[in-house]
Amino acid sequence: KGVPIAAGLGSSGATAAATVVALNELLGAGVDSGELIEVAGRAEVVAAGSPHYDNVAASVLGGIVLVDPADPKSHMILHPPEWLRVVIFLRRAGVKGKTRLMRRVIPRDIGLDEASRLAFSAAMLALGITRGLKHCVRYASYGGPVEEARGRLLESYWRAKEAALRAGALAFNIAGAGPSLFALVEEGKEEEVINAVMSVAEGYEPIVSRVSIRGAVHDVESRR
Amino acid sequence: KGVPIAAGLGSSGATAAATVVALNELLGAGVDSGELIEVAGRAEVVAAGSPHYDNVAASVLGGIVLVDPADPKSHMILHPPEWLRVVIFLRRAGVKGKTRLMRRVIPRDIGLDEASRLAFSAAMLALGITRGLKHCVRYASYGGPVEEARGRLLESYWRAKEAALRAGALAFNIAGAGPSLFALVEEGKEEEVINAVMSVAEGYEPIVSRVSIRGAVHDVESRR
Structure with missing residues (x-):
């Protein structure tokens, strides 16, 4: 992989x-x-x-x-829009047992207000992705109490997020349980966002990617 | 009104x-x-x-x-699909101060698991409505801990819901803070759902409606 x-x-x-x-x-x-x-x-x-x-x-x-x-x-x-690029900020030095830790720090309960905002954001994001609406793709930035809890454990996370959004990223958030991060950007804006994040956060390696619409495939032939 | x-x-x-x-x-x-x-x-x-x-x-x-x-x-x-009908079960005998009460009984905090399910349901429902996907419109039935808390205060709520869904309603839930209820049904299924609900719940008056895509309008002319 x-x-x-x-x-x-x-x-x-x-x-x-x-x-x-x-x-x-x-x-x-x-x-x-x-x-x-x-x-x-x-x-x-x-x-x-x-x-x-x-x-x-x-x-x-x-x-x-x-x-x-x-x-x-x-x-x-x-299926995401054609113009959508994902910039992954790969944390080369991962932390062993990190997924368990990152899952432990998230709150068990959250306020109903926060839950409503998460539900609203999820709906807007889903519509944004299927309909290619940039202002809705922005909701991938909203992680509520989970992002807050995990962001605290990741050095320079909030500074990196601010820098990415200021540089034109549509969204910025923690990849899964972290420590890697991601930005959603329009095609053509990748470099600006990468430069902005790399100038404030250390230990990350940027990778520009598209969202593959192909899942896991059994592809023995092509390896022969 | x-x-x-x-x-x-x-x-x-x-x-x-x-x-x-x-x-x-x-x-x-x-x-x-x-x-x-x-x-x-x-x-x-x-x-x-x-x-x-x-x-x-x-x-x-x-x-x-x-x-x-x-x-x-x-x-x-x-904008909802053409075939979508809303059956409102209007509670003629409302309770004074009911909205405040119904808001008081809802939990302040909910489990993160429940919040995730609410977010998932909201996204599926939003897609279901805009794309006319019946299996996604069904998610309007999921109210999580809020529905549970309010449903307990409404006599025969759960029996009415079960009856409506068995009769072919896509979704059934509490209207706002209650006590009125609603079902989302495909055009043509209204009668069956109404009969099913009315046979198990008392004090409701059914109204079949479409979702108006017109909001509040200043319509003095037509009243003259």
């Missing part, structure tokens, strides 16, 4: 996804995508302590995936 | 909306929709105790409206 361990890019989820997709094809098991996500989510318990379907769903299906945190069978793939 | 007081149909919000829209036009104030929602939301404090922009936003703008609970300037109007 070429992603360093504990960098905060859902690499354990990607590994779990790749494994179940490969096993499904090799064994000809014919398991549907909802079940694949469920199995991969359970497999990720080894790395993260409890089943979370967010990373594995995107890894299995490709695209940007909405998934019911309580039931991976309820999910929807969103 | 023809809506009984304290029936749970956002009548105080509708009144506030109508008032600010009318004043805006009469005074030629040229206030934009975000500000109208803000002012109407503050006006509703008289009826409900704290500013909530949900009812007033829909009343001002028409359609189904997403609004940031913390900032009415952030909002989006969703």
